[in-house]
Amino acid sequence: MKEIFSQFLKTPIQTGSLIPSSESFAKKIVKQIDFTKNKVIVEFGPGTGPVTAQILNSLNNRNIYFAIELNSALVFELTQKFPGKKFYNDNATTIDKYLSVHKEIKADVIISSIPLSLLNETEQNFLPHMKTHQQFHLC
Ligand SMILES: C[S@@+](CC[C@H](N)C(=O)[O-])C[C@H]1O[C@@H](n2cnc3c(N)ncnc32)[C@H](O)[C@@H]1O
Numbered sequence: 001m002k003e004i005f006s007q008f009l010k011t012p013i014q015t016g017s018l019i020p021s022s023e024s025f026a027k028k029i030v031k032q033i034d035f036t037k038n039k040v041i042v043e044f045g046p047g048t049g050p051v052t053a054q055i056l057n058s059l060n061n062r063n064i065y066f067a068i069e070l071n072s073a074l075v076f077e078l079t080q081k082f083p084g085k086k087f088y089n090d091n092a093t094t095i096d097k098y099l100s101v102h103k104e105i106k107a108d109v110i111i112s113s114i115p116l117s118l119l120n121e122t123e124q125n126f127l128p129h130m131k132t133h134q135q136f137h138l139c
Helices: 003-009 022-030 048-058 074-082 092-101 121-129
Strands: 039-045 064-069 086-089 109-112 134-137
Touching: 003 134, 022 134, 039 048, 048 064, 064 074, 064 092, 074 134, 086 092, 121 134
Parallel strands: 039 064, 039 109, 064 086, 109 134
Antiparallel strands: none
């Protein structure tokens, strides 16, 4: 909570919200995902990780998970909080680069907490055209 608050003060537009998602909201979103039928799970804008925690609890051995977060301070925090998991400090629009790192060509599920209203035009045009089976936009 303190970290998202201080990041909001530094980069309000990019961070988008002062308050992290609640555990119950994160659980509700993640409950809708079938982790057995969907292999590649990608999270955009994990922030301080409330949704990440629920995703990681649900992963099985077959799943591939990584997240892309624009804010380097939050990436540092996520890496400390969830050791061994992949958090890339980049724009979500670069997803293809990271899919190829994991030898994949598309994500099966994208969970995005990036506030749609705050994306620039290029980013807004990019997101709906992602070749995914399922997308969850939380903001
Ligand atoms: C509203 S916060 C959501 C945090 C968290 N997922 C939650 O539910 O509390 C949005 C996050 O998206 C990140 N973000 C904004 N634009 C982004 C972009 N184009 N690519 C990747 N991350 C982005 C921000 O840095 C911020 O951490």
